[in-house]
Amino acid sequence: MRIGDKKYLVSLGVAFYPEKEMLRLNKQAEEGWHFVKMNSLGILVFQKGMPQNLTYSVDYFTGSKEDYAEYIALYEHSGWQHVTTFMKRYCYFVSNCPAAIFTDEKSYQTRIRQEWRQQFLQSLWVTLLGVLFYLAGNFFFGGSFDNWPIIYFAVTLVAIAFPVVLLMSMGTIKLLYQKRTKYYNKPEKFAKKQNIVRDTVVLMILGAILGGSLALLL
Incomplete structure (x- = not known):
């Protein structure tokens, strides 16, 4: 569904299908729709922009509140920009580098x-x-x-x-x-x-x- 310069899609289920969800975000970016957040109802929100070849990834944060800033900084130092965090656990990142977020x-x-x-x-x-x-x-x-x-x-x-x-x-x-x-x-x-x-x-x-x-x- 599109409303103005925003687009809304129902999540496929980030807990069980993170790979398919991220591929979906990548394809939306190619069409000029950039992921902004996932709301409490499980709806993905996109903002209209320029088409780009981007790679999205999601990680599950298991640390404490005190560890969160360091955790985000670690990923950003590795070239992954933090986009949003869902339920204080699912951290979404984006990069223009095709490298996978997991190394092994x-x-x-x-x-x-x-x-x-x-x-x-x-x-x-x-x-x-x-x-x-x-x-x-x-x-x-x-x-x-x-x-x-x-x-x-x-x-x-x-x-x-x-x-x-x-x-x-x-x-x-x-x-x-x-x-x-x-x-x-x-x-x-x-x-x-x-x-x-x-x-x-x-x-x-x-x-x-x-x-x-x-x-x-x-």
């Missing part, structure tokens, strides 16, 4: 492992919220789920199972793209191997199986 496979493996571990730990808060919903449901609607409003029951079920769903998604993506880290210095080639439609269908099927199993257990 191990560093890319570490980046993915740290990111997914931190996301899983944060997801446990959603489960805690789900447990509170469950206790409140028992208090207000009784112990039988048949008496619970269907929307309330669905929200409670999703919240409790969220970490499991996240782990399932991570495991599925890892299984589908087992050679991902070998493309640490060729993200654009790996991006072409990513199939979001297929992955979504697979995850929906697995999610339906998991949801049905949890519903039967409860």
Whole structure:
């Protein structure tokens, strides 16, 4: 969608498809649309400008607030200009140099492992919220789920199972793209191997199986 000199696109999912997302940003820059930020709704914002051949990359920051300035300075010293940071973790950089942001496979493996571990730990808060919903449901609607409003029951079920769903998604993506880290210095080639439609269908099927199993257990 375009509004004036700005363009808006829905993110493909920076957690699971950073390579494909960055290839998308590169192509937008070639057309004169330069990435500005990703808002809280997951919408990519672009500013109209001159067409340029640029290389975008994203890294996951795992340090403290005190380390942030030094972290950004390190990348900028290496020729990567900081564009924006999403959720205080996903740091976007741009360069007119085609060199990859990661220098070896191990560093890319570490980046993915740290990111997914931190996301899983944060997801446990959603489960805690789900447990509170469950206790409140028992208090207000009784112990039988048949008496619970269907929307309330669905929200409670999703919240409790969220970490499991996240782990399932991570495991599925890892299984589908087992050679991902070998493309640490060729993200654009790996991006072409990513199939979001297929992955979504697979995850929906697995999610339906998991949801049905949890519903039967409860």
